[in-house]
Amino acid sequence: MKTLILQTTNRVIMGILLVFSVFLLLRGHNLPGGGFSGGLVAASAFALHALACGVPSARTMLVFDPRTLIGLGLAIALLSGAPALAEHLPYLTGLWDKTPLPVIGKIGTPLVFDVGVYFVVLGVVLLLVFSLADEEGSWS
Amino acid sequence: MGNGIILSIAAVFLAGFVSPAAFRLLGGRFGKLLALVPLAAFVFYASLVPSVGGGRAVHAAIPWADSLGIPLTFHVDGLSLLFLLIISLVGTFVVLYATGYLHGSKSLGKFFLYLMSFMGAMLGIVSSDNLILLFIFWELTSITSFLLIGYYHEDAASRRSALQALLVTGAGGLAMLAGFILLGVTAGTSEISELNALPAGTLAAAPAFSWILGLILLGAFTKSAQFPFHFWLPNAMAAPAPVSSFLHSATMVKAGVFLLARLHPCLSAHELWVGIVAPVGAATLITGVFLGLRQTDLKKILAYTTLAVLGTLTMLLGIGTELAIKACLVYLLAHALYKAALFMSAGSVDHETGTREIAELSGLRRTMPFTAAGAIVGALSMAGIPLLLGFVSKEYFYKALLDADGPLFLWEAIGVGTSMLLFALAVIAGVRPFLGQLKATPKHAHEAPWTMWIGPLVLGVLAIKFGAFPGWVGEHLITPASQAVVADASFHAHLKLWHGWNTALVLSIITVVGGVLAYAAAPVWRRMSAGLYRVLSAIGPETAYDRLLDGVLGFAKWQTRTLQNGKLRNYILTVGGFATVLLIFQIVRVPFEIDLARMSPPSLLGTTVCGLIMAAGIFACFAKSRFTAILTLGVVGLGVAILFFLFSAPDLAMTQILVETLTVILFVLAFYKLPLLREFSSSAIKARDAIFAAVFGIVMAALVMIAFHFEQTAGPISDYMSANSLPLANGRNVVNVILVDFRALDTLGEITVLAVAALGVFAMLRLRTPKP
Numbered sequence: 061m062k063t064l065i066l067q068t069t070n071r072v073i074m075g076i077l078l079v080f081s082v083f084l085l086l087r088g089h090n091l092p093g094g095g096f097s098g099g100l101v102a103a104s105a106f107a108l109h110a111l112a113c114g115v116p117s118a119r120t121m122l123v124f125d126p127r128t129l130i131g132l133g134l135a136i137a138l139l140s141g142a143p144a145l146a147e148h149l150p151y152l153t154g155l156w157d158k159t160p161l162p163v164i165g166k167i168g169t170p171l172v173f174d175v176g177v178y179f180v181v182l183g184v185v186l187l188l189v190f191s192l193a194d195e196e197g198s199w200s
Numbered sequence: 201m202g203n204g205i206i207l208s209i210a211a212v213f214l215a216g217f218v219s220p221a222a223f224r225l226l227g228g229r230f231g232k233l234l235a236l237v238p239l240a241a242f243v244f245y246a247s248l249v250p251s252v253g254g255g256r257a258v259h260a261a262i263p264w265a266d267s268l269g270i271p272l273t274f275h276v277d278g279l280s281l282l283f284l285l286i287i288s289l290v291g292t293f294v295v296l297y298a299t300g301y302l303h304g305s306k307s308l309g310k311f312f313l314y315l316m317s318f319m320g321a322m323l324g325i326v327s328s329d330n331l332i333l334l335f336i337f338w339e340l341t342s343i344t345s346f347l348l349i350g351y352y353h354e355d356a357a358s359r360r361s362a363l364q365a366l367l368v369t370g371a372g373g374l375a376m377l378a379g380f381i382l383l384g385v386t387a388g389t390s391e392i393s394e395l396n397a398l399p400a401g402t403l404a405a406a407p408a409f410s411w412i413l414g415l416i417l418l419g420a421f422t423k424s425a426q427f428p429f430h431f432w433l434p435n436a437m438a439a440p441a442p443v444s445s446f447l448h449s450a451t452m453v454k455a456g457v458f459l460l461a462r463l464h465p466c467l468s469a470h471e472l473w474v475g476i477v478a479p480v481g482a483a484t485l486i487t488g489v490f491l492g493l494r495q496t497d498l499k500k501i502l503a504y505t506t507l508a509v510l511g512t513l514t515m516l517l518g519i520g521t522e523l524a525i526k527a528c529l530v531y532l533l534a535h536a537l538y539k540a541a542l543f544m545s546a547g548s549v550d551h552e553t554g555t556r557e558i559a560e561l562s563g564l565r566r567t568m569p570f571t572a573a574g575a576i577v578g579a580l581s582m583a584g585i586p587l588l589l590g591f592v593s594k595e596y597f598y599k600a601l602l603d604a605d606g607p608l609f610l611w612e613a614i615g616v617g618t619s620m621l622l623f624a625l626a627v628i629a630g631v632r633p634f635l636g637q638l639k640a641t642p643k644h645a646h647e648a649p650w651t652m653w654i655g656p657l658v659l660g661v662l663a664i665k666f667g668a669f670p671g672w673v674g675e676h677l678i679t680p681a682s683q684a685v686v687a688d689a690s691f692h693a694h695l696k697l698w699h700g701w702n703t704a705l706v707l708s709i710i711t712v713v714g715g716v717l718a719y720a721a722a723p724v725w726r727r728m729s730a731g732l733y734r735v736l737s738a739i740g741p742e743t744a745y746d747r748l749l750d751g752v753l754g755f756a757k758w759q760t761r762t763l764q765n766g767k768l769r770n771y772i773l774t775v776g777g778f779a780t781v782l783l784i785f786q787i788v789r790v791p792f793e794i795d796l797a798r799m800s801p802p803s804l805l806g807t808t809v810c811g812l813i814m815a816a817g818i819f820a821c822f823a824k825s826r827f828t829a830i831l832t833l834g835v836v837g838l839g840v841a842i843l844f845f846l847f848s849a850p851d852l853a854m855t856q857i858l859v860e861t862l863t864v865i866l867f868v869l870a871f872y873k874l875p876l877l878r879e880f881s882s883s884a885i886k887a888r889d890a891i892f893a894a895v896f897g898i899v900m901a902a903l904v905m906i907a908f909h910f911e912q913t914a915g916p917i918s919d920y921m922s923a924n925s926l927p928l929a930n931g932r933n934v935v936n937v938i939l940v941d942f943r944a945l946d947t948l949g950e951i952t953v954l955a956v957a958a959l960g961v962f963a964m965l966r967l968r969t970p971k972p
Contacts, residue, residue: 183955
């Protein structure tokens with residue numbers, strides 16, 4: 061299944077998809093997008109890479125094991141609710157820094173929460189894709 | 201002082217939590233240090249004796265789940281204090297004892313974590329003022345007891361006993377929780393001190409009272425191993441000796457008795473109380489001595505005598521006269537002192553000689569003088585010999601029985617008869633192994649380390665001191681405790697050693713004579729009665745327990761085979777079928793009208809897309825290859841995405857397209873492994889599936905139209921979200937704001953489910969049995 065066309069295209073597309081996924085994640089609070097769709101796009105990027113260049117290569121690119129990403133994402137989402145407790149507000153109440161940063165925009169705990177969602181979705185999809193692909197001897 | 205109570209409980213828990221780390225760092229030495237914690241608690245509780253004894257109960261409260269009406273309230277009166285003193289004193293010696301008994305054990309830190317957690321929970325039970333708080337501590341003792349009984353977890357019998365104790369006491373605990381909630385709702389308060397202050401008979405008149413009483417009694421009876429739930433206690437002797445002497449004689453099994461005493465003022469004013477509690481206690485008492493007689497294992501003998509005593513205490517509470525309450529509390533104190541001593545001594549004997557069989561043990565006083573002294577004093581107290589607290593308690597026990605209403609000397613006969621047998625068992629278990637000629641044992645016996653005999657010895661000294669001079673105990677411990685149980689602050693329980701020549705004393709003398717005879721006859725009885733016991737055990741409650749457990753497991757297997765048979769098609773049918781039935785039920789129940797005129801007219805584009813989706817769906821059903829089926833389903837998915845766009849929901853549309861894309865990738869990956877499509881279904885099954893699919897579709901469509909109706913009448917919920925998304929949550933994308941802010945907790949739950957599902961798939965793919 062390793063074809064030259066797919067491998068060459070992938071080299072270009074992968075970067076664009078990953079940047080696009082972060083773009084979706086960051087704009088999500090005001091415009092269509094968010095952690096869920098961002099995570100799905102990022103997952104498609106790595107899945108495409110796995111199709112083109114094999115699972116081991118995709119795993120190397122990802123650096124972290126998908127299971128680590130799931131745990132990391134859950135931990136981020138879980139902790140993003142904690143600052144509200146310090147302010148004596150209910151858990152997961154959104155707190156915002158009102159001055160927007162360049163490029164990223166306004167920073168707040170819901171954004172951190174969304175980053176957690178992003179990583180969980182990325183990890184979950186890739187865990188499925190890699191596990192299924194590893195089964196196929198010819199892919200790895 | 202109120203904070204002191206909370207602090208002392210917290211300190212015990214904390215000491216448990218640091219134990220695993222501390223034992224790794226400091227080794228076995230930490231055990232002796234650890235004993236200082238319960239000792240400090242004991243000293244503190246002892247310092248409360250004058251004020252609590254003077255009628256000033258200690259009260260403390262921390263706000264907690266106030267919206268549910270569950271504050272952390274603690275209330276220490278005479279009854280609580282008596283228990284606090286027993287638990288912390290016996291606890292101190294048990295911790296010391298365990299450092300010797302389990303010396304060199306690998307998981308000593310874990311053991312003390314469980315033991316101290318248990319102790320903290322037990323202290324919590326007896327000082328809680330809130331029913332729910334009491335329940336939490338109660339369950340904690342069940343769980344720690346489970347862990348402690350199963351301490352030797354490599355042993356299958358240990359695991360079985362641990363599970364049995366957990367299931368029996370846990371089931372009772374759940375019944376008790378139901379009873380507590382009913383009680384709280386009926387009375388309008390869950391504070392025990394307020395419940396007990398209600399005028400007598402208020403609760404007994406409530407219609408739910410028999411349920412309240414029955415459920416709470418179930419909890420108390422299972423915990424205190426009352427007939428017919430008694431079987432778990434002797435089996436719990438699989439635990440190490442320190443656990444047996446602490447949990448299964450002196451403290452945990454008394455929790456049930458404590459609860460009966462605690463709630464005596466508000467629950468006893470009903471004929472059911474006397475009608476149930478006293479007979480159950482009597483039955484336990486008789487069962488205990490009767491089954492105890494056949495035993496030849498030191499710990500088992502002691503376990504059955506513990507059953508007998510628990511029965512006695514319950515019976516006395518059931519009789520419920522002031523004299524009976526006083527007798528119950530004296531008996532309880534005496535038993536805690538002598539039984540803890542006897543269990544520790546039995547453990548030492550086992551530890552040093554390698555056997556607990558009474559036939560193999562003899563003359564140990566020569567090699568184990570201190571252990572022998574503690575055990576013999578304990579046994580004599582249990583037998584009811586004068587100058588020991590056991591004698592005093594037995595005198596009051598007889599007095600209470602003589603005083604009680606009952607048919608024709610029934611109580612007296614039960615009391616004297618069982619006391620004779622208890623006398624015999626005390627001599628068999630506590631005196632006989634130490635007298636006579638020294639016998640060869642599996643291990644060469646020598647005296648145990650001081651940590652193991654100091655407890656029995658001190659407890660023995662206390663039994664002598666309290667027995668010879670019972671005045672102080674009566675004045676400062678028993679009187680305040682009795683006042684709490686009978687809810688009468690003017691009640692006074694004077695204890696005296698010598699009452700002159702009266703009926704109780706005559707009964708005591710008869711008991712000793714009868715006990716000696718019973719001791720002599722015990723070996724003969726054991727030989728003759730083996731067949732009888734076999735028949736009894738075949739029809740006993742433990743057999744019923746086993747049957748019930750087998751039944752539950754059998755049912756679980758059956759329903760797993762039936763519902764989770766591995767055919768995805770059936771799963772969809774089950775889940776969808778139930779959903780359809782419930783939805784139809786709800787649609788029929790709630791009146792509504794569908795007003796087509798108020799809906800917007802169908803657009804050409806929308807209608808075309810819908811037609812495309814339907815056509816693709818139907819086509820997929822008749823597809824001959826999997827590839828076609830997947831492609832046509834993709835058309836359905838993309839069509840839905842277009843609909844989302846048409847109704848200006850770009851977020852949903854985008855996500856839908858992404859999910860469709862990934863589905864294709866996953867399908868490609870799994871494609872080669874799947875078998876070819878074949879005809880699996882008969883026409884009948886196909887027809888069934890078609891009908892099911894049609895009904896499900898129609899119901900969902902109806903649901904959407906009904907939702908439209910309610911949106912028209914009640915206003916759409918989206919208004920609030922749209923109006924507040926920017927001002928409250930700083931976001932213009934309402935969908936995202938709902939996901940990460942308004943309903944963030946739901947999202948957190950969803951991503952957790954997602955993660956668990958992915959791990960499940962991963963495990964299934966990885967752990968599959970490899971093909972040959």
